[in-house]
Amino acid sequence: MLPQGYTIRKLELGDYEPYVETLRVLTTVGDIPLDKFKDVFAHWEKLSDTYMPRVITNENGIVVATGMLLVERKIIHECGSVGHIEDISVAKSEQGKGLGISMIKELSGVAKEVGCYKVILDCSPHNVGFYEKCGYKNDGSEMCLRL
Ligand code: ACO
Numbered sequence: 001m002l003p004q005g006y007t008i009r010k011l012e013l014g015d016y017e018p019y020v021e022t023l024r025v026l027t028t029v030g031d032i033p034l035d036k037f038k039d040v041f042a043h044w045e046k047l048s049d050t051y052m053p054r055v056i057t058n059e060n061g062i063v064v065a066t067g068m069l070l071v072e073r074k075i076i077h078e079c080g081s082v083g084h085i086e087d088i089s090v091a092k093s094e095q096g097k098g099l100g101i102s103m104i105k106e107l108s109g110v111a112k113e114v115g116c117y118k119v120i121l122d123c124s125p126h127n128v129g130f131y132e133k134c135g136y137k138n139d140g141s142e143m144c145l146r147l
Helices: 013-023 034-046 101-115 125-133
Strands: 007-010 049-058 063-073 083-092 115-121
Touching: 007 063, 007 115, 013 034, 013 049, 013 063, 013 083, 013 115, 034 049, 083 101, 101 115, 101 125
Parallel strands: 083 115
Antiparallel strands: 007 049, 049 063, 063 083
């Protein structure tokens, strides 16, 4: 459950600055001018049945956690859909308040609603315990080719 005053909702264009800042907890983000953010946001909006970014805001309405569900439609499993969870990031000062688990529950729930038969994600070994607390199981190895 979210702490009092916190809300989970879809990403909005006005979230630009705190959204980009919150993602810096996760990895290198770089310099993202507003016009580039708008461009990616418009792309996500056009494909809103596929890209589903969510944010958690604090009692001041500021974004403090991010998460994304990407829905992949397949031919296998009778044209089944798989959900991919990406870019989970909780601002340092907001960690340990249950925001991460709330975000994963929300995104997993959206995946179920839109008919996904499973949800998968990649994470570092040090986060395995967190995802186990969210009900996920370690189910293989992540492979990566940096381009
Ligand atoms: N390992 C084991 N357990 C953990 C970890 C961890 N790394 N992090 C949190 N937990 C536990 C908590 O202790 C808590 O347990 P409890 O219910 O018994 O008290 C439970 O998991 C839920 O914790 P939350 O408070 O919801 O976690 P938080 O809001 O701090 O978010 C997160 C966790 C997302 C890993 C956060 O620390 C973070 O943003 N880290 C940096 C970015 C990152 O690594 N993101 C994940 C990338 S993977 C991906 O995007 C698919």
